[in-house]
Amino acid sequence: MADEAPFQFLHNELIQYISKSAQNGETENGRNITKLETMGFRVGQGLIERLTKDTTRFKDELDIMKFICKDFWTCLFKKQIDNLRTNHQGIYVLQDNKFRLLSQLSAGKQYLEHAPKYLAFTCGLVRGALSNLGVKSIVTAEVSVMPACKFQVMIQKM
């Protein structure tokens, strides 16, 4: 399938569904985000398995992060991460200046309060992918002006 529209629409429905089940008083906001993140985690695990089946072994952590920024991101969103930064102590910041799942939402500060919902699934994707590459991590995201967004990956030492 060469088309990304089905995924985008499905992703929107996912968010709708999860946040609606919250309105019925089942869970508070934080738990929803967790639910989305968990779903992403599982999908990320599956994807990375498929994606790396013919690749050579990674040299180190940085090599893995580069793979995430280039190949993994290209597969997900048809573009690479625009900027990768690290403090060489296990914290990486991945910046995407035009994040696909936000780009149709707004170009500015409008709807900023809704942005977290649209990022949780992707955070999970990254965490799941890393987890199957043997890297335990915490992934969070922040947005100041849409559609740019930063994902912060904190590697947990085993």
Added chain:
Amino acid sequence: MSRQSNRTTDSKKMNSELFTLTYGALVTQLCKDYENDEEVNKQLDKMGYNIGVRLIEDFLARSSIGRCQDFRETADVIAKVAFKMYLGTTPSVTNWSPAGDEFSLILENNPLVDFVELPDNHSTLIYSNLLCGVLRGALEMVQMAVDVRFAQDTLRGDNVTEIRMKFIKRIEENLPAGDE
């Protein structure tokens, strides 16, 4: 950079896997949230409907296809253009009713079920029921009320996957009250 060459993967294929796996995660979540399969089927159909009413706009804008003259043309467009565009597969159109108001889409390979096995305790789950909702929602936006359901499903042991579509009626375009 030198290693880039042996890391080429078919990105188109990959993208469909993202969709397939995400859909799987959704169905799994629904099965956790609802007690019985019927409820899950209903929810999938509802979500599909929501997608369909939006997807049709994307489809019309990109395919430059105009109004269909009859239901046969509609069937052709769905199978040959829409399914191909969004799911990368072309179902065959068969089993026309004599009146020409009912037909079947036979899916050779259903991308939604690529990595799926149904456990025994979900025998009444219609895994790909989202598709029915999508078709119904999309056609409703072009003034066609259609009944869509799965008649056969390979996941449940049938030889093929068959979606049965039945034309119900043309939805009249009625002007909002007070509009001249």
